[in-house]
Amino acid sequence: MTAAPEQVDRSTDVVDVAREQVLERGVGLTEAQVLEVLELPDDRIEDLLALAHDVRMRWCGPEVEVEGIVSLKTGGCPEDCHFCSQSGQFPSPVRSAWLDIPGLVKAARQTADTGATEFCIVAAVRGPDKRLLSQVREGIKAIRDDGNDIQIACSLGMLTQEQVDELVSMGVHRYNHNLETARSHFPNVVTTHSWEERWDTLRMIRDAGMEVCCGGIIGMGESLAQRAEFAVQLASLEPDEVPLNFLIPNPGTPYEDYPVVEGPDALRAVAAFRLALPRTILRFAGGRELTFGDLGAKQGMLGGINAIIVGNYLTNLGRPAVQDLEMLDELSMPIKALSQTL
Amino acid sequence: MAYCSYCGKPAEGDHEVCTRRLAVLDPPRYCAECARRMVVQVTPAGWTARCSRHGEITSAR
Numbered sequence: 001m002t003a004a005p006e007q008v009d010r011s012t013d014v015v016d017v018a019r020e021q022v023l024e025r026g027v028g029l030t031e032a033q034v035l036e037v038l039e040l041p042d043d044r045i046e047d048l049l050a051l052a053h054d055v056r057m058r059w060c061g062p063e064v065e066v067e068g069i070v071s072l073k074t075g076g077c078p079e080d081c082h083f084c085s086q087s088g089q090f091p092s093p094v095r096s097a098w099l100d101i102p103g104l105v106k107a108a109r110q111t112a113d114t115g116a117t118e119f120c121i122v123a124a125v126r127g128p129d130k131r132l133l134s135q136v137r138e139g140i141k142a143i144r145d146d147g148n149d150i151q152i153a154c155s156l157g158m159l160t161q162e163q164v165d166e167l168v169s170m171g172v173h174r175y176n177h178n179l180e181t182a183r184s185h186f187p188n189v190v191t192t193h194s195w196e197e198r199w200d201t202l203r204m205i206r207d208a209g210m211e212v213c214c215g216g217i218i219g220m221g222e223s224l225a226q227r228a229e230f231a232v233q234l235a236s237l238e239p240d241e242v243p244l245n246f247l248i249p250n251p252g253t254p255y256e257d258y259p260v261v262e263g264p265d266a267l268r269a270v271a272a273f274r275l276a277l278p279r280t281i282l283r284f285a286g287g288r289e290l291t292f293g294d295l296g297a298k299q300g301m302l303g304g305i306n307a308i309i310v311g312n313y314l315t316n317l318g319r320p321a322v323q324d325l326e327m328l329d330e331l332s333m334p335i336k337a338l339s340q341t342l
Numbered sequence: 343m344a345y346c347s348y349c350g351k352p353a354e355g356d357h358e359v360c361t362r363r364l365a366v367l368d369p370p371r372y373c374a375e376c377a378r379r380m381v382v383q384v385t386p387a388g389w390t391a392r393c394s395r396h397g398e399i400t401s402a403r
Contacts, residue, residue, distance in 0.1 A: 070384075
């Protein structure tokens with residue numbers, strides 16, 4: 001496991017195997033192979049990231065998909081997702097808030113002005129009620145009336161078939177619903193609903209023709225084996241997008257004292273998820289500022305990532321959008337244009 | 343008395359971690375004047391934080 005590169009057996013080395021299997025044939029790594037990648041020593045990270053970048057370029061292309069997100073309904077959630085500062089079950093300082101329609105329109109406009117093609121409307125709920133869906137419908141109409149043709153995604157928790165159909169009728173093209181972590185680890189993270197309930201919503205979304213956005217959070221006490229398990233479970237879902245978050249230990253949550261994911265571990269995870277999901281949009285999401293800093297973010301972008309959330313997140317702050325756009329420019333990575341997504 | 347807008351405790355004392363979090367990751371959550379929890383709305387380009395007693399503050403950006 002700590003062998004120097006010159007001592008690696010090239011016939012069984014997972015990086016070389018992945019080069020043939022993933023880069024040449026487009027076949028994602030198996031769970032055992034992902035685990036091997038996650039266990040690679042630090043002196044192999046450079047090779048690993050270079051391969052993950054090649055895979056991304058070959059199977060996804062050079063464009064980067066830029067997205068902004070906003071919280072339509074913040075806090076007061078009845079669920080107990082242990083990482084989340086918006087749960088009403090923990091003594092988090094986050095108070096309930098609703099964003100009004102003019103605020104939503106402004107947020108969508110600010111997002112579109114960065115060159116982003118995606119705008120995701122998020123609510124901290126178990127699932128949407130009539131009031132929330134009505135607010136979403138009104139909000140989407142107002143965004144369109146503002147002359148903003150940005151693609152709209154939603155993340156409103158678990159859905160019924162009727163609600164899925166309603167979102168389709170509103171023109172929502174992608175739905176985010178994260179599995180968050182490996183199936184075997186999920187009961188340690190959430191007890192108020194099951195991994196399977198989330199899976200059911202994801203299948204309904206796919207069957208209704210919406211794009212599926214499903215990812216999770218690295219650093220919630222999962223083992224490397226569970227990290228590998230999660231990557232392969234996501235691959236079996238064949239999501240259009242996987243947002244990769246790194247835990248932000250927020251005050252008041254059960255995970256407030258969890259350590260921040262170390263940069264090298266995070267980079268291995270980025271590359272491993274790319275090698276498990278060669279054709280998927282792999283998005284840098286929350287926590288990258290804490291885990292990577294500026295330098296690591298560039299390494300991640302050159303290690304398999306092909307999408308980012310710019311600006312702030314739901315309750316935490318991100319880097320100003322202009323910093324990320326400058327980074328993409330510096331890396332000569334073009335931003336995907338809206339016409340390419342239609 | 344002034345309060346830390348990250349943890350809500352009196353401002354005197356060690357708030358190095360709070361200051362770091364506020365600089366990079368977090369909007370203010372507690373009113374610096376009275377330590378009430380504020381209603382905070384984060385948006386892609388900024389934030390607003392409203393104290394029921396002392397009104398609203400916003401991010402500069």
